[in-house]
Amino acid sequence: MLLLLGALRAATVRGLVRALAVFSFAVALPTRPARCGLQRRLPLSNLSANCWSPLHPVKMFNSYNVKLYHSKALTSPYPGSHVERSQVPEDKVGWLIEWKDYNPVEYTAVSVLAGPNWADPQINDKGFSPKFNERDGEVERRSLNGLYVIENGRPRNPVGRTGLTGRGLLGRWGPNHAADPVVTRWKRDRSGNKIAHPVTGKNILQFVAIKRRDCGEWAIPGGMVDPGEKISATLKREFEEEALNSLQKSPEEKAELEKQLHKLFSQEHFVVYRGYVDDPRNTDNAWMETEAVNYHDETGETMDNLPLEAGDDAGKVKWVDISEKLKLYASHSYFIKLVAEKQGAHWSEDPVPECRE
Numbered sequence: 001m002l003l004l005l006g007a008l009r010a011a012t013v014r015g016l017v018r019a020l021a022v023f024s025f026a027v028a029l030p031t032r033p034a035r036c037g038l039q040r041r042l043p044l045s046n047l048s049a050n051c052w053s054p055l056h057p058v059k060m061f062n063s064y065n066v067k068l069y070h071s072k073a074l075t076s077p078y079p080g081s082h083v084e085r086s087q088v089p090e091d092k093v094g095w096l097i098e099w100k101d102y103n104p105v106e107y108t109a110v111s112v113l114a115g116p117n118w119a120d121p122q123i124n125d126k127g128f129s130p131k132f133n134e135r136d137g138e139v140e141r142r143s144l145n146g147l148y149v150i151e152n153g154r155p156r157n158p159v160g161r162t163g164l165t166g167r168g169l170l171g172r173w174g175p176n177h178a179a180d181p182v183v184t185r186w187k188r189d190r191s192g193n194k195i196a197h198p199v200t201g202k203n204i205l206q207f208v209a210i211k212r213r214d215c216g217e218w219a220i221p222g223g224m225v226d227p228g229e230k231i232s233a234t235l236k237r238e239f240e241e242e243a244l245n246s247l248q249k250s251p252e253e254k255a256e257l258e259k260q261l262h263k264l265f266s267q268e269h270f271v272v273y274r275g276y277v278d279d280p281r282n283t284d285n286a287w288m289e290t291e292a293v294n295y296h297d298e299t300g301e302t303m304d305n306l307p308l309e310a311g312d313d314a315g316k317v318k319w320v321d322i323s324e325k326l327k328l329y330a331s332h333s334y335f336i337k338l339v340a341e342k343q344g345a346h347w348s349e350d351p352v353p354e355c356r357e
Contacts, residue, residue, distance in 0.1 A: 068145070068158075068159045068275070068276050068278075069093075069159065069278065070088075070093055070159055070160055070162060070278060070282075071278050072278050072279060072280045072282075072330060072331075073157075073159075073162045073278050073279060073280065073282035073287075074088055074093075074162060074163060075280050076163075078107060078164060078168055078169075078280075078281075079168075079169060079214065079215060079280050079281055080109065080169060080214065081107070081109070083105060083107045083164070084105070085104070085105060085162065085163030085164045086102075086103060086104045086105055086163040086164070087163060088160075088161045088162065088163045092161065093159075093160035093161055094160045094161075095149075095156065095160055095161070099161075102161065104161070104162070104163050104164050104165045104284055105163065105164050105165070106164075106165045106166045107164055107165075107166045107168055107283075108122075108166040108167045108168065109167075109168060109169045111169070112167055112168075112169065112170070112171055116171070118171045118224065118226075119167075119171035119172070120167075120171060120172050120173050123153050123154055123173065124153075130173060130174075132148070132150050132155055132173075132174055133147050133148065133150075137227075138227035138228035139172070139227050140175075140177055140225070140227075141172070141174055141175065142175070143158065143174070143175045143276075143289060144175070144177075144274050144275045144276070144289050144291070145158055145275050145276050145289070146158075148174065148175075154173065154284075154285045155173050155174035155175075155285055155286070156284065156285070157282065157283065157284050157285065157286075157287050158276065158287075159276060159278075159287075161284060162282055162283050162284050164283045164284060165283060165284045165285055166283055166285060166286075167283060167285060167286040168281050168282075168283045168286065169281045170281055170282075170283070170286040170287070170288070171224075172286060173285055173286055174285070174286065174287075175287060175288075175289045176224065176286060176287065176288050176289065177224065177225040177289055177290070177291075178222055178223060178224050178225060178234075178277075178288060178289070178290040178291075179222055179223065179225055179231050179234035179235045179238060179290060179291050179292075179293070180220040180221075180222030180235075180238075180272075180290050180291070180292040180293070180332070180335065181220065181221065181222060181235040181236070181238060181239045181265075181292075181293055181295060182207055182220055182272060182292060182293065182294045182295070182335060182336065182339050183207060183208045183239060183243070183264070183294075183295050183296075183297070183303065184205050184206060184207045184208075184294060184295070184296045184297065184322075184339060184343065185205075185206055185296070185297045185298075185300045185303050185304075185319070186203055186204070186205060186206070186298075186300065186345075187203070187204040187205070187206050187321060188300065196346075197323075197346040197349075199349045200346050200348075200349060202344065202345055202346035202347075203344075203345055203346065204321055204322070204323075204345065204346050205321075205322045205339070205340055205343055205345035205346070206319045206320060206321055206322060207220070207319070207320055207322055207336060207339070208221060208239070208243050208303075208308065208317065208318075208319060208320075209221070209317070209318060209319075209320040209328070210242050210243060210310060210313075210314035210315070210316065210317045211310075211314065211315045211316040211317070212313060212314070212315065212329060213313055213314065213315045214313070215280075215329065216315070217327075217328065217329040218320065218326075218327070218328050218329065219328055219329035219330070219332050220292065220328070220329075220332050220335065220336075221238060221239055221242035221243045221314060221317070222235075222238050222242075222290065222292075223237075223238040223241070223242065223313070231291050231293075232265075235265070235291075235293055235295075236261065236265045239261075239265075240254075240257060240258075240261065241311055242310070242311055242313060242314040242317070243308055243309075243310070243311075243314065243317050244257055244306060244307075244308065244309055244311065245309040245310060245311030246311065247311055248311060257306070260302060260305060260306055261302070261306070263302055264295050264297055264302045264303070265295055267295070269293050269294060269295050269296075270293065270294040270296070270339070270342055271291065271292075271293050271294075272292040272293060272294050272335050272338045272339055272342075273290070273291070273292045273331075273334075273335055273338065274289075274290075274291045274292075275289060275290075276288075276289055277289060277290050277330055277331050278330060278331050279330045279331070280330070288330070292335040294339045294342065294343075296343065322336055322339070322340050322345060322346070322347065323346060323347060323348070324337070324347055324348040324350075
């Protein structure tokens with residue numbers, strides 16, 4: 001009996017210690033006022049030693065220990081429209097905060113309502129019974145961040161309110177899955193030597209960027225995962241279509257592209273991020289998630305022999321030097337930063353600030 005009581009006391013103490021540790025971690029997370037305007041800094045990963053300041057912080061973390069938040073998902077007007085979101089105060093973003101007067105705007109784009117094969121029907125349409133939080137036939141309705149709430153028959157954005165219901169420009173109710181291939185190489189001089197940044201001394205990394213036709217912002221050449229398609233296939237297909245214009249190539253030219261890219265896309269790669277994306281298209285009922293993967297051409301031999309040519313959704317395509325000065329679409333700057341850290345490349349000229357409680 002004495003041994004049993006001693007074990008119980010020890011277990012209780014261990015539980016309290018763990019609880020206090022979790023509480024202390026949550027309290028110690030640094031925050032500071034967010035910048036105004038569309039070009040706000042994205043949060044930096046807790047996996048690095050950097051401090052970061054989220055906008056509208058929500059107590060939700062993904063598998064990368066990154067705090068998810070809304071910034072671009074609150075911007076107005078909604079992309080491709082004159083629809084203004086209902087304003088969401090900073091302290092009302094999270095669903096756990098009661099807000100009886102919340103009255104979001106309902107909007108689903110005409111292009112989505114037209115019923116293309118990449119879009120769901122309306123929730124109340126006859127015969128439409130989606131299996132949320134499950135693999136629904138060929139459609140993946142599971143979230144990379146775990147289970148999400150279904151309220152009044154509709155999926156609820158796991159990060160919080162956006163000021164807009166419906167699907168906007170997104171085809172699926174709930175998570176809309178994308179894939180973002182980050183293809184990189186070292187910047188080199190005419191002699192083939194790596195070029196280092198004059199301030200940090202770190203080598204400069206470059207990635208293939210496209211200029212989106214819809215908004216004019218530079219981005220990673222990614223796209224949506226087709227029903228039943230593997231992520232690895234999406235990553236390769238989207239890069240070929242947007243950065244190499246494969247859709248306009250002859251069968252012979254496309255076969256040659258496939259042959260040259262096979263080596264790069266079949267080698268060891270780095271999964272940069274998997275999860276929710278702060279995207280201007282997000283709504284209360286539909287949101288973007290992605291898997292960003294870095295394919296690095298160490299010698300440059302593969303990509304040097306492939307002529308970049310914009311295609312599909314891309315207006316332009318080029319190699320871009322990686323640094324913190326980049327202003328990219330959605331959360332792409334954050335993905336690029338993680339790649340720079342992984343490769344030990346130049347990112348910022350400023351010294352890393354010390355985190356303070």
